[in-house]
Amino acid sequence: MQKAFNLITKGTDVLDALIAGVNNCELDPADSSVGYGGLPNADGVVQLDSCCMHGPTRRAGGVAAIEGVRAPSLVAKAVLEQTDHHLLVGKGAQDFARNMGFTIEDDLNTEKSRGLWLEWKRRIDPSHYLDPKKRGQAMEQAGLSMVRDGLIDPDHYYGTINCDGVNAKGEVCGVTTTSGLSWKIPGRVGDSPILGAGLYVDGDVGAAGSTGRGEANLYNLCSFLIVEQMRMGKSPKDAGMEALRRIQKNTVEKRLLNARGLPNFGINFYIVNKKGEYAGVSMYAASYAVCTENGPQTLQCEPLNPGRASD
Template sequence: MLNRRGLIGASLIGSGLVGARAASAAEPTGGAGIQLTRPCVISTWDFGVPANQAAWAILSKGGRALDAVEAGARVPEQDLKNHSVGRAGYPDRDGHVSLDASIMDEQGNCGAVAALEHIAHPISVARAVMEKTPHVLLVGAGALQFAQEQGFPREELLTPESRAAWEAWKKDAKYAPKANSEVGDYGKTSGQLGTPGGAGNHDTIGMLALDAQGNLSGACTTSGMAWKLRGRVGDSPIVGAGLYVDNDVGGATSTGVGEEVIRNVGSFLVVELMRQGRSPQDACKEAVARILKKKPQAKDIQVGFLAVNKQGQVGAWAIQKGFTYALCDGARQDRLVAGQSFY
C-alpha cells in the first residue's frame, strides 16, 4: 500500500512533472508562509501540480485568473484515476455520482452547482451559472437541466472502478472518519476510501490564481464524501465556506470535512482575517483553531485552509499533518509543499 509520500511521488511521476522544476516530495513551509511572484496559482493536494500547469498555460500568457482556475480545475475533473473530483468520483451510498463546484471572479461574481449528476465538468457549469443566470447556486435536477440547456453532454459518471469500490463498501457500509487515511471507510479527507488495491486519492481541489493584472479568482470542485447520504452537499459549492475571493484583500479555499467548514464559514473567515492585517498563514491557522475551539473532537478529522493575499503571499494550515498544496509561479514553476498543522 502506498503511503502519502508514495502517492505524492506517483502523482508527480504520472503527471510528467518530476524533473527540472518540480519537487519530487513535499517541502515544508515556514511560519511566515511563502512569497510568490505575480502571476501565480496555488491549489490543494498533490493533484494540484498538473492542475496548476493548465492554469499556468493561461497565466503565463497574460490571461485572466478566472480562465486559469477554470482550466486548472477541469484537469482533476477529467482524470479517471481521481476518485474524489469529477467524472470518476466515488458515488453516494445508493450508487449515484453527484458533483459540487463553485467559482468566483475578481469582481465578486460567483456561481455554483451542487448535487449535480451526469455532467463531467461541474466547474464549467458553475461558471455558466455565474455568467448566464441571475443566480448563484443551482442544485440537483435543476442544475442538470440547466447544464444540458447550455450544451454540456449528459454522461454516465459511475466508472467500472468506482462501481467496484462501491460494491466492496456495501459489504460493511460503515462511516468512520480517518484523517488523511488512504484507504478506509470515510471519503472526505485525504483519501477516497475503500479503493480496491489500496490506491487512494485526496478530496476537493481548491484553486486560487493571481494574474499579471493583479486580479484574483478561485475555483473549488469535488465529488464530495464517498458513500454519503444522497443529497449531501459539503462546503465546496458554498460561497464563503469552501471558497471566497475579495480582490482588494485575497482569496481562500478549504479541504477536508466540509460540514466543519460550513459551520464556521471558513474561507470567508480567512479572507476577513487577512483584511484585518493577518498574513495568509496566520489567517488559516486562526480559522482552524476556531474549529477546534468550538468542537475539540474535530482533532480526529481533517480540515485545511489555503490562502493567498493580493501581494502573492501564500499560507496554509490544517488540523492534521499530511495536508499538501501545490504552488506555481514564474520564479519556480512547480513545487509541492507540506502544510503546517496542529496535530
C-alpha cells in the same frame, strides 16, 4: 497547476485559467476525488459540487448535487456568466447544464469507482444493523477501513480540489470542485459550492478555499473568515491558523474528538492574497501544490496540531 499558471502568464483571465487547470482532474478517470469517476454516494450515484468566484467583477456561480456532467466547474462558471443566481442544485442544475449545451451522461462512474462502491456495500452489510446509529457507524467505519487497506487514497475520501490564483495585476479568482464525501447520503452538500465556506474571494484582498471535513467548515464559514482576517492585516498563514483554531474550539461532540480531545478529522485551507503571498494550513500534517515563476512545487502545510487525526 502548471497549465493554469502558464495560461495566467499568457494573459488569460485568471478564472478561465484556474478552471482549465481543474478540468484536467475532473476529466481524469483515474482521479476519484472529483468529476468523472469521483467516488459516488451511498446509492452508487456520482453527485458533484463546484463553485467559482471572479474577484475583478465581484461575481460568483455554483452548482450542487449535479449528476451527469463531467466538469461541474464549467457549469458553475456558466451560472456566473449566464444567470443572476449564485447556486443551482440537483435536477435544476442538470437541466440548466443541458440547456447550456453540456452533455448529460447517464452514469459518471468508472469501473474503478463502481468497484469501490460495491466493496463498500459488502463491508457495511446494512441488513445486520437495524439500529440507525449502529448502521451509520458501520457505514463510516467501512469507508475508513478501505482507506486503511489502501483501496482509497486518504486525500480522496473527502474528495475536493480548490485552486486559487492571482495575476501580475493583482486580479484574484478561485474555483473549488468535488465529488463530495465518499458514500454520502444522497443529496448531501458539503462546503465546496457554498460561498464563504468552500471558497471565498474578495478582489481587494485575496482568496481562500478548503478541502477536508465540509461540515466543520460550514459551521464556521472559514474561507470568509480567512479573507476577513487578511483584510485586517494578517498574513495568509496567520489568517488560516485563526480559522483552524475556530474549528477546533467549536468541535465539541465526543464522536468528533480523538483520544487527545482534538478533532479526529482533517481540514486544509489554501490561501493567497492579491500581492501573491500564499500559504497552506491544516489541522494535521498535509501537503499542497503551488506554481510560481519557479515552477510547480509540492509544499508542506503549516499544521495546527502535531501527529495525526487518529492519534
